[in-house]
Amino acid sequence: MATTLQHHRPRTTRRRDARAAVVFMLPAAAFVGFVFIYPIFAVVRTSFLDPFTDEFAGLANYRALFSDPIFHAAVTNNLKLFVVLPFLVITSLVVAQILHDQIRGWRLYRAIIFVPYVVPVVVAALVFGQILQSRGLVNAILEAVGLGGLAQNWLGDPKTAVWSVAGVVQWRELAFGVILFLARMTQLPVDLYDAARVDGANWYQRLRHVTVPQMSTMIAFYAGIIVVALFNWVFNYVFVLTKGGPGTSTYVMEYYIYSRAFIYGDFGNAAALSTLMLGAILAFMVTFLTWLSRRGAL
CATH class of the missing domain: 1.10.3720.10 (MetI-like)
Structure with missing residues (x-):
C-alpha cells in the first residue's frame, strides 16, 4: 500500500501544480485576450460590415x-x-x-x-x-x-x-x-x-x-x-x-x-x-x- 501511494504521489502533485498554474495564468490570459485578441476580432468583423449601417456587406469593403x-x-x-x-x-x-x-x-x-x-x-x-x-x-x-x-x-x-x-x-x-x-x-x-x-x-x-x-x-x-x-x-x-x-x-x-x-x-x-x-x-x-x-x- 505504501509503495502504491508513493508511486501515485508525483502524478497527483503534478496535476495540482498544473491546476495552480492555470489559475495563476487566467488573469494574464484574460488581460491579453481583452487588450489584443478582442480588438483583432473586432477589426476583422468590422471589415465585413457596412460602415454606415453595420449590416453584413461581405467583401464590399475589400x-x-x-x-x-x-x-x-x-x-x-x-x-x-x-x-x-x-x-x-x-x-x-x-x-x-x-x-x-x-x-x-x-x-x-x-x-x-x-x-x-x-x-x-x-x-x-x-x-x-x-x-x-x-x-x-x-x-x-x-x-x-x-x-x-x-x-x-x-x-x-x-x-x-x-x-x-x-x-x-x-x-x-x-x-x-x-x-x-x-x-x-x-x-x-x-x-x-x-x-x-x-x-x-x-x-x-x-x-x-x-x-x-x-x-x-x-x-x-x-x-x-x-x-x-x-x-x-x-x-x-x-x-x-x-x-x-x-x-x-x-x-x-x-x-x-x-x-x-x-x-x-x-x-x-x-x-x-x-x-x-x-x-x-x-x-x-x-x-x-x-x-x-x-x-x-x-
Whole structure:
C-alpha cells in the first residue's frame, strides 16, 4: 500500500501544480485576450460590415479598397521605403565593424550613434521638418558649398518627399542595427580575425569573409525586423513630416488606415486594410521564424 501511494504521489502533485498554474495564468490570459485578441476580432468583423449601417456587406469593403487609387499609392510608397533596407543593413554592419575595431574614441562614437534611437520619433520628425524646408539647413549647406542648384523643398516636392521620409527613417533606425551587430561581434572568436590578418586580409576582406559569414543569422534577423517596421512603424514619421502630402506622394498604408477611419469615418475600408496588413505580417513572420528555426537560430 505504501509503495502504491508513493508511486501515485508525483502524478497527483503534478496535476495540482498544473491546476495552480492555470489559475495563476487566467488573469494574464484574460488581460491579453481583452487588450489584443478582442480588438483583432473586432477589426476583422468590422471589415465585413457596412460602415454606415453595420449590416453584413461581405467583401464590399475589400473591393472598394482595391479600387481606390489612394490605396495603390499607399502600397507603392510603402514599397519605395524598402530602399532603406539594404542601406540600413550595410551601413549598420560597416559602422559596427569600425567600432568593433576600437578606433580611437570608439566609445564616444558609439554613444553619438545611439543618440538618435533614444530621441522620440515625433521630436526627430519635427526637427527634420525644419531642416528639410526650402530655407532649411540642408539647402543652406548646399548653397554654401556652391550646389545651390540642387536646393529645393525636400518635403514639398512629390518627387523627393517620400525619399526624404526614407532618409529620416534611415537616420534614426541606424543606431539599433549598429548596437545589435556590435553586440554579436563581441562574441565572435578573436582567433578568426588574427588568422585573417596573418594571411594578409585587409579590412574589407575581414568584413566580407569573416564577419558577414559569422553573422549571417543576425543580419537576417535584423532585416526581418526592418521589414516589419517599414510596414507598420512609419506612421509617426509621415504624420509629423508630411501628413501624406504633397498630394498622396507620402501616403503609406498606416496613414491610409488613419485617414479613412478618423478623417472620413470609413471604418469598413480601414478595417479591411488592417486585416490585410495583419494577415501579410503574420504570414511573413511565420515564414521568417520557420526559416530561422531551420538554420538553428531559434
